Amino acid sequence: MNKVSPIKVLIMSIFSTSTLFAGDLGLQGIDVTAPASTYSNSYSGSATKTNTRLIDLPQSVNVINQEQLKDQQATSLGQSITYAPGIDLDQGEGNRDAFIIRGNKTTADIFLDGVKDDAEYYRDLYNIERVDVLMGANGILFGKGGSGGIVNRVSKQASFIDFNSYSLQLGSFDSRRATLDINRKITDRFAVRLNVLADKGDSFIKGVNYEKQGINPVFTYLLDDKTTVKFGREYFHDQRVGYRGIPSQNKRPYNGNRGTYYGAASASPNEVSVNSTFFNIEHNFSDNVNIKNTTRYTDYDKYYQNVYAGSSVSSSDMLTLKGYYDNTQRQNFFNQTDVTWNFEIGGLEHTLLTGLEVGSQDNRRYRLTAANQTVSIHNPVSSGWNFNTYARDKKTDIRYTSVYFQDQIKINNQHQFVLGLRKDHYETDFNNVKDSTKFNIKDNMLSSRIGYIFKPTENISYYVSYSNAYQPRNGDQLDGISNDNVNQDPEKFVNYEVGTKIQFNEQLFGTFALYQLERERMQITDPDDVTKKIIVDGQRSRGLEFTLNGNLTDRYSVLAGYNYVNAEITKDQGVGSSAISKGTRLGNVASHNFSIWNKYEFNSTWSAAIGMIGRGEMYAATPTSSTSVTIPGWVRMDAAAYARIDEKTIVQFNIENLLDKTYYSSAHNVNNIMVGMPLNAKITWIRDF
Incomplete structure (x- = not known):
């Protein structure tokens, strides 16, 4: 904790001599659909693949625009959703x-x-314009998965306006970050944009550090007045020490020094390289017919090694440590073709989207484990780890074809419908190399969506919707197939939702x-026969979400959100010490979450912001008959200060966890509980040139 002390002194000095401020950063590349200097957004192209007003979408959509990302200095995907409910x-x-x-x-x-980026790594936002969070099952446009919702990053593209900017940042724990964004109009038909990242730093956890680099050139070429070609390539590299948090004791997170590494930091390296190339061509046949084809190929090369807490702290203050090495190689190829038709028939206005998506994914993942070690909680560091036990080796090759359509129907100014269907055909060749077992699995899934929007006035809408999505048994990371589930149909997720949206100004x-999201066809151990697996409809989430984004006055802007969810098991599951009873709350899901971020512009130079995030208590994992660990609720305060030095220069100062609250932000299981960042700060210099 000693590293934070100079920051505390700096904060006290700032608070004693000036007022905190937050305001318009004034950088290029702001989302054109959002009014300047506001967190409010009017349109989204992610939810329907057409540029649709948010008030006309029958689902909850949270658009985190460039203004919000800059004001909060959210530089990673995880940071970007901090103030988003649900x-x-x-x-x-x-x-x-x-x-x-x-x-x-x-x-x-x-x-x-809009193209799946499903490998396991931490995503940076150096080349991202905005982040769209779509809530509910989203199967008809995004295919497999999308069970509770999806997160879509919208990247920065080359435009026909010259601009340049760079940012330099220094922060707590020796963090240093630099970005460069250059856009050039080469000719009237050709433009290029280059985004570059260099970022490194330490952590409040002893022995933890990270370093990452990224470079992303993109190009826009106008073949003619109706045809646009975009293409680009990204290289991203992230190297860090993995950290899996603290163990539990007596059904609570262990109350120790939050800067302690429980395991072996030196034996926990993580590294990923991502090489991605895309090509996009779009042609307008007329004002009413548009076709777009997107191809993306991405190669992921990743390994990680973990030595971590593998047990709770015993009554004699002993702790078991576990360790493994995991390597994943993945190549994704996706091609999407979308045709959009705008027409009127029978007095009804239609925006019809028809699409074809084909793809392939080749995945190889293997794991080596090491023997467990037992240490004292008072000196929870170990050495001499040998990862030499062959534990897992799985190879998955997937090929799929999907066709879909969506019709946005406007009956009149008051009544609209959104209808959609998608047919997915997945073929999976699965090879469990270690056990010499092979499977060929064919999955056919039909996703659907229906939504109705009623608009009594232009600025108010009410909606009801139904949507679903499917998850094949290969799971999130493509290697979940086993003898027990190979012949089972995909899991199904069904979302029912009603809501209202108001454009105040x-x-x-x-x-x-208000929503209900049901998980069907879960595979569980038969409570009546431990030797058998059964399929049940065994999980349900019921909740409500509220958001308010934008400007309350010309000088005062706000982001506010609240989420309540009752997420529970709906059927008895498991046996013995692993039994989970009907009505048990799901792990890592708090019933209550809220956030509010306020900024005020005092004048053209100085602005101020202060934010608050709160979460109720939750279980670290879904409780069983023998294990239950509760993570206490918490409230965290953040703040920011901004000064516009001149027309091209802004300096901002961001503080996270202003009151230095000890809290627990997330968990992977009952003995891997993540400690939230202590008080930390960063100062950023942003310059257009």
């Missing part, structure tokens, strides 16, 4: 993005420009949603 961070074993959306855990429902937007 979605929470999962721990991700200290090596990947993982989310819980409406009670459903996912590491794969993550997209880039051009820069203030509010939403309210």
Whole structure:
């Protein structure tokens, strides 16, 4: 904790001499659908693949625009969703993005420009324009998965306006970050944009550090007045020490020094390299007919090694440590073709989307384990780890074809419908190399969606919707097939939702949603016969979400959100010490979450922001008859300060966990509980040139 002390002194100095401020950063590349200097958004292209007003969408959509990302200095995907209701961070074993959306855990429902980016790594936002969070089952446009919702990153593209900017950042724990964003109009038909990242730092956890680099050139070429070609390539590299948190004791997180590493930091390296190439061509046949084809190929090369707490702390203060090495090689190829037709027939206005998607995924993942070690909780560090036990080796090759259609029907100014269907055919060749077993699995899934929107006035809408999605037995990371489930149909997720949306004015937007999300065809151990597996409809989330985003006055902006969810098991599951009773709350899902971020612009130079995030208590994992660990609720305060030095220069100061609250942000299981960041700060210099 000694590293934080100079920051505390700096904060006290700032608070004693000036007022905190937050305001318009004034950088290029702001989402054109959002009014300047506001967190409000009017449109989304993610939810329907057409540029649709949010008020006309029959589902809850949270658009985290460039203004919000900059004001909060959210530089990673995990940080970006902190103030979004209904979605929470999962721990991700200290090596990947993982989310819980409406009670459903996912590491794969993550997209880039509408194309699946489902490998396990931490995503940076150096080249991202905005983040769209779509709530509920989203099968008809996004295919397999999308059970509780999806997260879609919208990337920065080359435009025909010259601009340049860079940012330099220094922060707590020796963090240093630099980004560069250059856009050039080469000719009237050709433009190029380059985004570059360099970022490294330490942590409040002893022995933990990270370093990452990224470079992303993209190009836009106008073949003619009706045809646009976009293409680009990204290289991203992340190298860090993995950290899986603290163990439990007496059904609570262990109350120790939050800077202690429980395991062996030196034996927990993580590294990933991502090489991604895309090509997009779009042609307007007329004002009413458009075709777009997108191809993306991505190669992921990742390994991670963990030495972590593998047990709770015993009454004699002893702790078991476990360790393994995991290697994943994946190649994704996806091609999407979308045709959009705008027409009127029988007095009804139609926006019809028809699509074809084909793809392949080749995945190889193997694991080596080491013998457990027992240490004292007072010196929970170990050495001499030998990862030499061959524990897992799985190879998965997937090929799929999907066809889909969606019709947005406007009957009149008051009544609209959204209808959709998608047919997915998945063929999986699965090879359990270690056990010499092979399977060929064919899955056929029919996803659907129906939504009705009623608009008594132009600025108010009410909606009801039904949607579903499927998850084949290969799971999030493509290697979940076993002898027990190979012949089982995919899991099914069904979302029912009603809500209202209000456009108070051009820069203030509010939403309210009630939902029920059901998980069907879960495979569980038969409570009456431990030797058998059975399929049940065994999980349900019921909840409500509220958001208010935008400007309350010309100077005062707000982000506010609240989420309540009752996520529970609906059928008795498991046997003996692993039994889970009907009515048990799901792990890592708090019933109550709220957030509010306020910023005020005092004048053209100075602005101020202060935020608060709160979460109720939750279980670290779904309780069984023998294990239950509760993570206490917490409230965290953040703040930010901004000064516009001149027309091209802004300096901002962001503080996280202003009151230095000790809290627990997420968990992977009952003995891998993530400690939230202590008080930390960063100062950022942003310059257009």
